[in-house]
Amino acid sequence: MRILKKATDLRKALPRKKSIAFVPxxxxxxxxxxxxxxxxxxxxxLVVASIFVNPxxxxxxxxxxxxxxxxxxxAALLKAHGCDFLYLPDVADVYPDGMKKNAAKNIDFGPLTATMEGAxxxxxxxxxxxxxxxLLEIVEPDTLVLGQKDYQQVAVIRAMIQRLDLLVRVLVVPTVREFDGLAMSSRxxxxxxxxxxxxxxINRQLAAVVAGLxxxxxxxxxxxxxxxxxxxxxxxxxxxxxxxxGDTLLPYLDGDNVRELVVATAVRCGDVRLIDNRIVDLPNP
Structure with missing residues (x-):
């Protein structure tokens, strides 16, 4: 696995005739x-991962x-699991023109950011x-790989990709859980x-809501x-x-015909803020 700290070096290193998946x-x-x-x-x-704590x-x-x-x-964990390139930048490399420059700043996400984490x-x-x-501008991947745990974030990123007309597919991977059901999180x-x-x-209460629905x-x-x-x-x-x-992120009204029904929560545990969600398996009509 190659570790690169500069966007220019990463771009030069990536062979463009191969399919590239990116995990931020x-x-x-x-x-x-x-x-x-x-x-x-x-x-x-090829798999490219980035590690960047975005301020x-x-x-x-x-x-x-x-x-x-x-x-x-x-880095050791990524190497052991088949990552090919790790982008490990500082703030100046990600934002060379300063943090106020934002290609997505004029996007109106509407109801996608009006509730839950957005509120x-x-x-x-x-x-x-x-x-x-x-990061997508730097890596230019074929596929962006995201986790289901950040359900609202995935919806926002999908909308951003569509509004900016970016040629990248989004692959969502189900949440991985600890032995007692707690969603795995760096926090x-x-x-x-x-x-x-x-x-x-947290997971027990989400499961109870799913069962009730x-x-x-x-x-x-x-x-x-x-x-x-x-x-x-x-x-x-x-x-x-x-x-x-799950499509609009608007509150579900009993009896609505939805493609995907989701229950999500945010809970402060001591000083740590945790989020999680569960997708409800709807019965066939």
């Missing part, structure tokens, strides 16, 4: 990221500063669109022992029950539990 990350890698690398390697000639998508400076950084361990983290998705558009490393045990309740229970009571159950735990502070249309 912020590091602190785990098995969930490796599932993305495997999916990329299974269907492409423009953090609402809180303290969150940016404490984000776990383990570049040596990450709770103003400006977050502007930063996500900014960095992903810049899990910041949890202490008690917080880690409490965090397992499958049984035909109404939406709002299910959301409120999950919020209440999470909020009763001393170490958990839920921000939202929302059931929504």
């Amino acid at each position: 990350t912020m590091g602190a890698l785990h098995a969930g990221h490796m599932a993305l690398i495997k999916a990329a390697a299974d269907s492409h000639d 423009t998508q953090f609402n809180e400076r303290s969150d940016l500063q404490k984000y776990p950084r383990t570049p040596k361990e990450d 709770n983290r103003p400006g977050h998705f502007d930063g996500v669109a900014q960095v992903v558009s810049r 899990n490393k910041l949890l202490n022992t008690d917080e880690r045990a409490a965090a397992a309740m 499958a049984a035909g229970w109404p939406t709002q009571p299910l959301e409120q029950m999950a919020l209440s159950a999470l909020g009763e735990h001393d170490l958990l502070d839920p921000e939202y539990v929302q059931i929504f249309d």
Whole structure:
């Protein structure tokens, strides 16, 4: 695996006659990221990963500063799982003209950013669109590989690709979970022992909502029950539990005909903010 810190060097190194899959990350890698690398390697000639903690998508400076950084361990993990190129830049290389330049800044994402993460983290998705558009400009991959755990982020990136008319396909890989169902996340490393045990309740409540929907229970009571159950735990502070249309990200109204039904949540566990979602298997009509 080649490690390159400059965009110019990466562009020169990539052979353009081979299919390229790109996996953007912020590091602190785990098995969930490796599932993305495997999916990329299974269907492409070359796999490019990036590790870049993007400052423009953090609402809180303290969150940016404490984000776990383990570049040596990450590089070894990527190499062991078949990554061919690692782009490991600094801020100046990603944003040579400054962080105010943003190819995606004029995109109106409408309802895709009006709820959930968009409502709770103003400006977050502007930063996500900014960095992903810049990384796609650098790598020019055939396929962008993303994880389902960041469901809303995937929807925003898809919309950005469409609005900017970028020639890249999006491949979404299912969420990888810990033994107790907690979605794998780089932020899990910041949890202490008690917080880690409490965090397992997030997936249990999502699973309960999914079961209720499958049984035909109404939406709002299910959301409120999950919020209440999470909020009763001393170490958990839920921000939202929302059931929504996977295409529009608008709140689901009971009886709506949707292609994909999703329940998502964001929960603060101690000082760590965790997100997760579950896709509901709808019965055939």
